[in-house]
Amino acid sequence: MRISASLCLALLATASFLSGPTSPAAAQPAPKAATKPAPITAATPPMGWNSWNFFAGKVTDKDIRAAADNLVATGMKDAGYIYVNIDDTWEGERDADGLLHTNSKFPDMKALADYVHSKGLKIGIYSGPGNKTCGGYAASLGHEEQDAKMYADWGIDYLKYDLCSFRGDVMDKEAPGDKPAQMRLMIAAYEKMGKALQATGRPIVFSLCQYGWDAVWEWAPALGGNLWRTTGDINPRWDRIYAILSQQDGLAKYAGPGHWNDPDMLEVGNGKLSLEENWSHFAMWAMLASPLLAGNDLPNMKPEIKAILTNSDVIAIDQDRLGHQATRAYSDGEVEVWTRPLSGGALAIAVLAAGDTRYSTHPFHLDLARLGLHGPQKGQDLKTGQPITLTNNMPIEIQSHDTPASPHRRAEVSAFHPVSKKWDVAC
Numbered sequence: 001m002r003i004s005a006s007l008c009l010a011l012l013a014t015a016s017f018l019s020g021p022t023s024p025a026a027a028q029p030a031p032k033a034a035t036k037p038a039p040i041t042a043a044t045p046p047m048g049w050n051s052w053n054f055f056a057g058k059v060t061d062k063d064i065r066a067a068a069d070n071l072v073a074t075g076m077k078d079a080g081y082i083y084v085n086i087d088d089t090w091e092g093e094r095d096a097d098g099l100l101h102t103n104s105k106f107p108d109m110k111a112l113a114d115y116v117h118s119k120g121l122k123i124g125i126y127s128g129p130g131n132k133t134c135g136g137y138a139a140s141l142g143h144e145e146q147d148a149k150m151y152a153d154w155g156i157d158y159l160k161y162d163l164c165s166f167r168g169d170v171m172d173k174e175a176p177g178d179k180p181a182q183m184r185l186m187i188a189a190y191e192k193m194g195k196a197l198q199a200t201g202r203p204i205v206f207s208l209c210q211y212g213w214d215a216v217w218e219w220a221p222a223l224g225g226n227l228w229r230t231t232g233d234i235n236p237r238w239d240r241i242y243a244i245l246s247q248q249d250g251l252a253k254y255a256g257p258g259h260w261n262d263p264d265m266l267e268v269g270n271g272k273l274s275l276e277e278n279w280s281h282f283a284m285w286a287m288l289a290s291p292l293l294a295g296n297d298l299p300n301m302k303p304e305i306k307a308i309l310t311n312s313d314v315i316a317i318d319q320d321r322l323g324h325q326a327t328r329a330y331s332d333g334e335v336e337v338w339t340r341p342l343s344g345g346a347l348a349i350a351v352l353a354a355g356d357t358r359y360s361t362h363p364f365h366l367d368l369a370r371l372g373l374h375g376p377q378k379g380q381d382l383k384t385g386q387p388i389t390l391t392n393n394m395p396i397e398i399q400s401h402d403t404p405a406s407p408h409r410r411a412e413v414s415a416f417h418p419v420s421k422k423w424d425v426a427c
Helices: 052-058 061-073 109-118 144-154 166-174 179-199 238-246 275-287 303-309 312-318
Strands: 007-013 047-050 083-085 091-094 100-102 122-127 158-162 205-209 227-229 260-262 292-294 327-332 335-341 346-353 364-366 377-381 387-390 394-397 413-417 422-426
Touching (some): 061 083, 083 158, 100 144, 109 122, 109 144, 144 179, 158 179, 166 179, 179 205, 275 303, 275 335, 275 346, 346 364
Parallel strands (some): 047 083, 122 158, 205 227, 377 422
Antiparallel strands (some): 091 100
16 A cells, blocks of 8 residues: 655554563552653643734734634634734833833733633743844843733733844943853843742743854753754745754754744744645654744635644644653655653654655655554554555555645644554644
8 A cells, every 4th residue: 555645643552561470479568659740841842823823013902802712713722822922013112110011902901810810721922031022122231030920910821032132232232252251141031031930939931032142942941941043033934944844853862841942933823835735744843842822814724724723633642741842753855753751652754855855756655564563553544544454565656746835735643552553633
């Protein structure tokens, strides 16, 4: 059997073996009651919607309320999207006491937060360690504790902290031409806000946005970072999405409950991405245990885009409680195979056609043996419900598609449980 695809994703579950005692166990004293551990902030990758990719600097209070309404109405809340994040341009001016006020687009942030919370959702906000945000609005330099307390008083649940003007305001001025010294200044700035957030006593997700500088994944968790951007900004073009994806390989060991690599927000439903590119983008971000922050036009979302964003099987991979990120297992020219361990002994597998020059005359052959799998693997298509059998060296045909934006690609998601010999595959 030959599968036509541009990206295949699969789940594997191995059997676990329990061995009982060979002789009666001696009586043991009753265990002491364990202290319940504090809940982990961002125990799984945050899911939600961010205003920037669709509204940019035009976002208003009304837009955020509508986004909350639409997350509920579209079923995205039920699928796991709970954060409604306001990006830049909400800020007004500081008063004589240094208190930052909202601008006219956001007349009452506390009331807005209460509205979002009333929908069973959470709310996020944006700032930066410099004097100004990327959009030129007031940021938090010299007001970190004051701003953190304000966020907590408003009921904010998530802070995106964007480096922006801190580069010119502090790094270039205090350490001109000295990159190591500039990096130390940057780290100290993020540490200061991390401590300020922790001091509020409110669990606020701390999202570092400094483009992956100075191996942020190595130091962000220690200062309270729950996620950190690993690259520069994303845009809705496949070549940029794939470039960001490629840079995630090797970062898996830094991801886990409470601390996640962030390859940037989702562009699903934006720009001129084909349906297959949207699907591949979403599926691979799930493989990466990435935060899933949509940024599309919610009230005008096409059914096929909604189907991608609410695919429960793909979301289950992203939200798997083990929190391991996918790694690239091997590649064959432009075709890549990624794997991700999941809880319960499962394993997710993705086969991605990164280009469009593989044809049916010489299709890609999936080498199950290189993944430690042997013999036919029976399964089921998660979209069609049809059974499928995967075999070693099975050809997967990579089709070429003519699209205006970039080559056509498709993702497939599948799940395998050797105990029951069942695959679940979504093509």
